[in-house]
Amino acid sequence: MRLLVTGGAGFIGANFVHQTVSTRPDVEVTVLDALTYAGNRESLASVEDRITFVHGNVADEPLVDDLVSRSDAVVHFAAESHNDNSLADPEPFLRTNVMGTFSLLQAVRSHGVRYHHISTDEVYGDLELDDPAKFTETTPYNPSSPYSASKASSDLFVCAWVRSFGIAATISNCSNNYGPFQHVEKFIPRQITNLLDGVRPRLYGEGRNVRDWIHVEDHNRAVWDILDRGKSGETYLIGADGETDNRTVIAALLEIFGRKPDDFDFVTDRPGHDLRYAIDSTRLQQELGWKPQYRDFRSGLEATVEWYRDNEQWWRPQKAGVETQYSASEKVV
Ligand code: NAD
Ligand code: TDX
Numbered sequence: 001m002r003l004l005v006t007g008g009a010g011f012i013g014a015n016f017v018h019q020t021v022s023t024r025p026d027v028e029v030t031v032l033d034a035l036t037y038a039g040n041r042e043s044l045a046s047v048e049d050r051i052t053f054v055h056g057n058v059a060d061e062p063l064v065d066d067l068v069s070r071s072d073a074v075v076h077f078a079a080e081s082h083n084d085n086s087l088a089d090p091e092p093f094l095r096t097n098v099m100g101t102f103s104l105l106q107a108v109r110s111h112g113v114r115y116h117h118i119s120t121d122e123v124y125g126d127l128e129l130d131d132p133a134k135f136t137e138t139t140p141y142n143p144s145s146p147y148s149a150s151k152a153s154s155d156l157f158v159c160a161w162v163r164s165f166g167i168a169a170t171i172s173n174c175s176n177n178y179g180p181f182q183h184v185e186k187f188i189p190r191q192i193t194n195l196l197d198g199v200r201p202r203l204y205g206e207g208r209n210v211r212d213w214i215h216v217e218d219h220n221r222a223v224w225d226i227l228d229r230g231k232s233g234e235t236y237l238i239g240a241d242g243e244t245d246n247r248t249v250i251a252a253l254l255e256i257f258g259r260k261p262d263d264f265d266f267v268t269d270r271p272g273h274d275l276r277y278a279i280d281s282t283r284l285q286q287e288l289g290w291k292p293q294y295r296d297f298r299s300g301l302e303a304t305v306e307w308y309r310d311n312e313q314w315w316r317p318q319k320a321g322v323e324t325q326y327s328a329s330e331k332v333v
Contacts, residue, residue, distance in 0.1 A: 002028045004071040006058050006104070007078030008051075009033040011182040012118070014043035016077065016220045021047045024224075032056055032067055033078065034096075042314055043181045058100035061107075068107035073114040075223060076104055082185055083122075083147045087271055088329070090146035097150035098157070105161045108169070115169040116227055117158045121212070121237070122148035123173060126274035129210065134280040135173070137235045144272045155235075162233045170230040172223060174238035175279045178300065179216035180307040184315050185322045187211075188301070191250060192308045193319055195257045202330065205269030207247035210276040214240040215294035225288040239279025240292035252298055256305055267330045 003020070007013040008031030020027055029051040033039045044053065056063045058078045068074060078100060080086065080093045101117070108115040124135045125142030143152040161167045182189045191201040222238045230236060250264050284290045294300045308315060 001026060001073065002030070002071045004030050004032060004067055004074045006032045006074070006076045006100075007039070008053075009035060009039035009041055009043055010077060010081070011038075011179075011186075012177055012216055012219060013077035014040075014181045015179060015216045016075065016223065017044060017047060017051060019217060019220045019224075021050045028052075030054060030067060030071065032058060032064070034058070036080075037318075038081065038183050040181075040314070059095055059103050061103045064103045065107045065110070068104070068113050069111045071113055073116070073227065074104060074108060075116045075118065075227070076101065077118045079118075079151070080147065082183075083145045084185070084270060084326075086145050086147035086150070090150075093146050093150040097147075098153050101154035101157055105157060105167065109161060109165045109167050112168075114227075115158070115167060116223065116230075117155065117169060117171045118223070119155050119171055119173045120148065120151050121173050121175045121239070121277045121279055122274065123152040123155055124277075127276045127278055129208065129276055131276070134239075134278040135237060136280045137237055137283055144274050168232045170226050170232060171235045172226055172238050173235065173279075174219050174222070175212035175214050175240075175242070175277055177216045177219050178213055178304055180304065180311070181314070182216075184318050185325075187246065188249065188253075188304065189308060189315065190322070191253050192305050193315055195253060195259065196308060196312070197319070201250050201253065201264040202267045202326075202332075203246055203250055203264055204267060205273060207250065207266065208245055208275070209273060210243050210245045210278070212239050212277050212279050213242035213244055213249075213297055214238065214292065215300050218292040218294055221293070222284055222288075222290045225284070225290045229288050231287075236284045236288070237279050237281050238284060238290075239281045240294065242297055243276075243278050244297060249301075252301055253305070256302055265332045267332055
């Protein structure tokens with residue numbers, strides 16, 4: 001199988017490429033990645049000789065058409081992925097997330113290639129803290145940020161191409177991932193690297209917001225289950241019952257680092273900050289037999305701390321720039 005992986009130099013895509021190379025020797029992987037600030041060739045260094053790397057943009061229609069014409073399937077991870085960036089400058093989110101998806105859809109349509117679209121639970125908006133409900137495949141779309149609006153829009157384009165043009169496509173909407181190779185702009189790596197630097201972690205608002213954490217390897221195993229056995233035209237929600245509020249995540253990290261429980265700062269809240277995400281992954285579990293392997297968030301977090309401790313050369317070049325960017329909008333309250 002010839003598999004085109006877009007965004008393979010990013011967090012989830014790189015982990016997917018590692019998992020694929022080690023578990024599926026029959027798969028020929030081509031990565032298409034624009035190497036934006038979020039892409040890092042170093043993340044693929046140990047598998048560089050087992051894959052083909054193409055430095056290019058998913059919105060480049062002739063390039064995408066050529067690569068898709070030489071593939072049996074596409075997994076589309078490439079995206080602008082950070083909510084805070086989308087609030088500061090939404091435009092790249094439309095270009096990459098909407099126009100990039102459009103160019104892939106046109107190519108898979110003209111070459112009859114199987115397509116899997118990676119998306120997020122954020123397309124559903126948020127839930128109240130005390131709401132017993134979780135997101136399901138039938139929850140209406142209600143995105144809050146420019147990022148989630150661009151992802152919701154790209155998902156709807158996929159649905160339209162299935163219905164109107166009969167492409168063979170599946171969509172997955174996953175909750176918040178954690179694990180190795182995640183950019184230091186994101187919550188967990190930002191706080192881990194702050195703590196490694198002896199800096200106090202920073203919590204937006206009151207820290208009550210809940211995210212449904214899943215280890216990136218569990219997400220990627222689900223993606224393979226969908227590629228192998230998913231039904232064309234279907235959406236699958238991916239989540240591992242990992243609901244945890246941000247304060248609790250900070251408390252666990254402070255404990256891992258042997259720091260006092262109040263050794264953090266509250267900072268200005270994110271505008272429009274979604275309160276709670278929660279995934280009901282019954283369909284994925286019952287129809288495709290997927291189960292998460294990382295069931296203990298605390299030990300997954302400890303392993304992630306170790307990874308950042310051992311791989312400073314990977315994250316250090318980005319750290320100061322990210323903190324400078326945050327300090328422009330963030331105030332300790
Ligand atoms: P990331 O920001 O770490 O990586 C994105 C990758 O895409 C980078 O390598 C970047 O260089 C590349 N890229 C960006 N624009 C591109 C373009 N125009 N052309 C080609 N490549 C481009 O993102 P991530 O966290 O790994 O997220 C991957 C996908 O998973 C995204 O579609 C995101 O919406 C989705 N997702 C992420 C999470 C999460 O918790 N991180 C959860 C659910 C879904
Ligand atoms: O310094 C911080 N302090 C803080 O309290 C940062 C960076 C974040 N936060 C909060 C905001 C969120 O409630 O932590 C939570 C997680 O924040 P992010 O890591 O920015 O993730 P989120 O906005 O939830 O979106 C993530 O999950 C869904 C990914 O970035 C998206 O790509 C994915 O679709």
